[in-house]
Every structure is written in C-alpha cells, then in structure tokens.
Amino acid sequence: MRKYFITGLLILVPLAITAWVLNIIISTMDQSLLIVPERWQPRTLIGFDIPGLGTILTVLIVFITGLLTNNLVGNFVVRQWEKLLHRIPVVSSLYGSVKQVSDTLFSDSGNAFRKAVLVPYPHADSRTIAFLTGAPATEVQKHLDGEYISVYVPTTPNPTSGFFLMMPKKDVIELDMSVDAALKYIVSMGVVVPE
Structure with a gap:
C-alpha cells in the first residue's frame, strides 16, 4: 500500500x-x-x-x-525615455542595473548561461555544475595570475540564488550538457539525471 x-x-x-x-x-x-x-x-x-x-x-x-x-522611431523614443530615467537619482541606479542584467541574459550576443561547466567548489576536492558567464573585467583581470573565466554557481534547489566566481580556466571543464538539462539536474538535487 x-x-x-x-x-x-x-x-x-x-x-x-x-x-x-x-x-x-x-x-x-x-x-x-x-x-x-x-x-x-x-x-x-x-x-x-x-x-x-x-x-x-x-x-x-x-x-x-x-x-x-x-525600428528607427521606436529606438529614438526608447533612448529618450532611458535618458529621462537616468536623470532620476534612485530610479537611475535601479533601472540601470536591471537593464544591464536583462540585456545580458536576453540578448542574442550575450554570454550569460550559454554553457554548463564543471568547477571545483566549495573546495578543490569536490565538483559542482556552474554556468559560464564570461571573462573577468579588465580591472580585475590585471590582478589575476593566468587566464580566468567568470562562472555562476547556482544553489540547490533554488538556482536563482548562487555565487559569482572567477576561476582559472584550466580548472573548468566544459560539459556536453544543455543549460536546461543542467538546471533540471541542479533543481532536482541530482535526482533527475540528464540523458
């Protein structure tokens, strides 16, 4: 029963x-x-x-x-609207941040969450799935020794919170797994195994 x-x-x-x-x-x-x-x-x-x-x-x-x-007229209207929003003190910082994140996530040219990778986390002897988000900023890169990449390590079972890390490229393994499959694997806490 x-x-x-x-x-x-x-x-x-x-x-x-x-x-x-x-x-x-x-x-x-x-x-x-x-x-x-x-x-x-x-x-x-x-x-x-x-x-x-x-x-x-x-x-x-x-x-x-x-x-x-x-189109041309619509782009002009949007630019004028954004100029207006950037002049309002609190709205400017909030709108600017949200706009930058949404442009990165939803644009075709963005690198956010384009690849699932395997990274050493939280220590050198363990591994977790992360998502490639790009390269560290120039100011950060000049303080790093060697080639680094930026990754987002989501938490389980809520992938909307997580950690942004910069790791040596040699320590990151690209996975032959779609971002959707990796997210399902993370959300299910490893129960739903990708094919």
Whole structure:
C-alpha cells in the first residue's frame, strides 16, 4: 500500500505544483486587465471573468512593444525615455542595473548561461555544475595570475540564488550538457539525471 501511495505522490505532486505555479502566473498576469476601462472588462460585458485573458493581453502588450521599438522611431523614443530615467537619482541606479542584467541574459550576443561547466567548489576536492558567464573585467583581470573565466554557481534547489566566481580556466571543464538539462539536474538535487 505504501508503494502505491508513493507512486501516486510521484505522479500527482509535480502535476499539482505545475498547476499551482501556472495559476499564480496567470492570475498575476490577469491583473493587467485593470488597465482596460471597466466597461470593456469581461465581467462587465459578459458577467464573469475569463481566466487567462490577462495573460493574452500581457503577451500582446510585450509583443507590440517589441514590434514598435524595433525600428528607427521606436529606438529614438526608447533612448529618450532611458535618458529621462537616468536623470532620476534612485530610479537611475535601479533601472540601470536591471537593464544591464536583462540585456545580458536576453540578448542574442550575450554570454550569460550559454554553457554548463564543471568547477571545483566549495573546495578543490569536490565538483559542482556552474554556468559560464564570461571573462573577468579588465580591472580585475590585471590582478589575476593566468587566464580566468567568470562562472555562476547556482544553489540547490533554488538556482536563482548562487555565487559569482572567477576561476582559472584550466580548472573548468566544459560539459556536453544543455543549460536546461543542467538546471533540471541542479533543481532536482541530482535526482533527475540528464540523458
């Protein structure tokens, strides 16, 4: 009986957690309907809410924003908007930092999380999976002896927190593993082994 119960848990728990996370994401994105005038909201028009309509609206807003800013006029407007934001003291540092990180993570030319690597951590006799993030800054590099690379070592089971390390390139082993597979391996604490 215990075996069947555990088997049931192994099937239902991931499904329930996935449904729960999707529900949180969709209900959060449904809050975007608040920007729509009250008379055009589904509750007013048809008498009830439509789950997921806010998600569709959010995706459309993001897509249209990308479409409009991906031309000469849109680029000009974005540059002027960013100049304005950089003049506001607290907003400037916060927006600048977030913009730099998002540009690095989402741009096609960025190096963030492009490769899974094996590194010695937390000491020389143990290994963990990390992600290649680039090379140390010039100012840092001139104080290092030899060739170094920058890596991000995520924590388990929450990979959004972790450690940024600069390691000798000779100590880093590139893995023949996708970033997605490496993340699954880390989040599952080694239970889900990549193929």
